[in-house]
Amino acid sequence: MRITNTKTQTADPFKMFSLGIGLVLVTIILLISPPIATACSPAGPLPSYSIKEHVDASHVVFLGEVIQHVPDLPDHSNPIYTAKIKVADFYKGSGGDTVTMKQFGQTSLCLQEVPVGGNYLFFGTIADPDEENDFDAVYFHVNLAAIEVNQANIEAIKDAINHPNPAAADHILWQADMEEGTLYDWFYDDQAQSGGGVFNTGDDEVIAQASTAVARSGHYSAEATITNAYRAQNGSRAVRLMRWTDKPWAGGGDYFPADAYYSTWMYIPTTYNVNKYAPWDPGDGGWWNVFQFKSDDENDESQPIWTLNIAHDDLNQTMVFYAYTKYNTPASHAQSEPIPIPVGRWFHVEARYVQSANENGRVTFWQDGVEILDVDQVNTILSGNAVWGIGNYTDHIVGGEVDGTATIFFDDAIVSTQSVAPRFKTFIPILEKPSS
Numbered sequence: 001m002r003i004t005n006t007k008t009q010t011a012d013p014f015k016m017f018s019l020g021i022g023l024v025l026v027t028i029i030l031l032i033s034p035p036i037a038t039a040c041s042p043a044g045p046l047p048s049y050s051i052k053e054h055v056d057a058s059h060v061v062f063l064g065e066v067i068q069h070v071p072d073l074p075d076h077s078n079p080i081y082t083a084k085i086k087v088a089d090f091y092k093g094s095g096g097d098t099v100t101m102k103q104f105g106q107t108s109l110c111l112q113e114v115p116v117g118g119n120y121l122f123f124g125t126i127a128d129p130d131e132e133n134d135f136d137a138v139y140f141h142v143n144l145a146a147i148e149v150n151q152a153n154i155e156a157i158k159d160a161i162n163h164p165n166p167a168a169a170d171h172i173l174w175q176a177d178m179e180e181g182t183l184y185d186w187f188y189d190d191q192a193q194s195g196g197g198v199f200n201t202g203d204d205e206v207i208a209q210a211s212t213a214v215a216r217s218g219h220y221s222a223e224a225t226i227t228n229a230y231r232a233q234n235g236s237r238a239v240r241l242m243r244w245t246d247k248p249w250a251g252g253g254d255y256f257p258a259d260a261y262y263s264t265w266m267y268i269p270t271t272y273n274v275n276k277y278a279p280w281d282p283g284d285g286g287w288w289n290v291f292q293f294k295s296d297d298e299n300d301e302s303q304p305i306w307t308l309n310i311a312h313d314d315l316n317q318t319m320v321f322y323a324y325t326k327y328n329t330p331a332s333h334a335q336s337e338p339i340p341i342p343v344g345r346w347f348h349v350e351a352r353y354v355q356s357a358n359e360n361g362r363v364t365f366w367q368d369g370v371e372i373l374d375v376d377q378v379n380t381i382l383s384g385n386a387v388w389g390i391g392n393y394t395d396h397i398v399g400g401e402v403d404g405t406a407t408i409f410f411d412d413a414i415v416s417t418q419s420v421a422p423r424f425k426t427f428i429p430i431l432e433k434p435s436s
Helices: 048-057 108-113 151-162
Strands: 026-028 060-071 081-092 098-104 119-126 146-148 172-176 196-201 206-211 221-226 237-243 259-267 289-296 302-313 318-324 332-334 346-354 361-367 370-378 387-394 406-416
Touching: 048 151, 060 098, 060 151, 081 151, 119 151, 196 206, 206 237, 221 237, 221 387, 237 289, 237 406, 259 289, 259 387, 289 346, 302 346, 318 361, 318 370, 387 406
Parallel strands: none
Antiparallel strands: 026 119, 060 081, 060 119, 081 098, 119 146, 172 406, 196 237, 206 221, 221 406, 237 387, 259 346, 259 406, 289 302, 289 387, 302 318, 318 332, 346 361, 361 370
């Protein structure tokens, strides 16, 4: 699927994210805590459940020292400031040594309470420039811009990052964090009896391994790298990490239920282009399968019945998701208002998959907690039970250092009976733009 004329979207902090080596635009999340006397006052130790909620709702959590306050609107009755923060350690997300928090402190009191020289634990979400306004970031409540540095808060943050939201933990059927330093969670001791596995196409031209290059939590993620996938000249190249049971068969494993949620965190290091162009396009326009559901056909051959693919938006030079199925009509489902896929940072993808061979199925996708696609009254299996997979699968891709080569990282994959996606909109109350 090639996208050549995508409507320009107003930036949305729930769907835009960029943490590069340069300056980062970060706005502050409202933290729930006991009442305090003054606005922006750093809080004391928060209950661990509260920290868990806000770690889930934040793009970045980091320890840092405020090194500078710069007024953006010095003549305004309520001065708006940029705070420059020297980062000591990122607990969640990643970036450079200095983070810039735009629109920090809607009153000078905030700056007094979080002063230059102060060390705090910061919770933040990224906002990109809004085309329809003349300010750089969306405004948020900042009553609690930071919490104090103490061991209890640090341990609660680490625990929240390394473990799912407790509200959903009881509903998790299976998960993979790669912290064994291998892909063990996918294939266990015996792949033939594991209820899942790692399936590659391309021999030594593909790589599937645990990697320390980037990790959302802990030290490891799953790296899926393909090479020599260029202009469909060499056939498909694929890394597929697949699961269909909650445990190995020998351990009492069972197929995932007919209605379940499947999710993973993804990291794509650069903007790739999988579109194919005349005269060498064989007629499919290009495709890139990174998240899929498979089912056995009448010949017991495993077929991808629904896939979440990536296309390149040639107009805006971004990547976007769309859904594809060759067993339903229409086959391709594009977003009505496409959300660009973030580059160079972790983002979350989740699907609710309701299995049916009688056009009573449903598939819904979320990106960073925002619903992007929802299709119901469709076939979602051909027979038996669905198989879920993530990976890196195409026959043409460019944009990396070498044409035909691409890498995706995955971390903290989960299958559950309830959603575990971060719901930013339920945690971040927006304030109106102040009058000029």
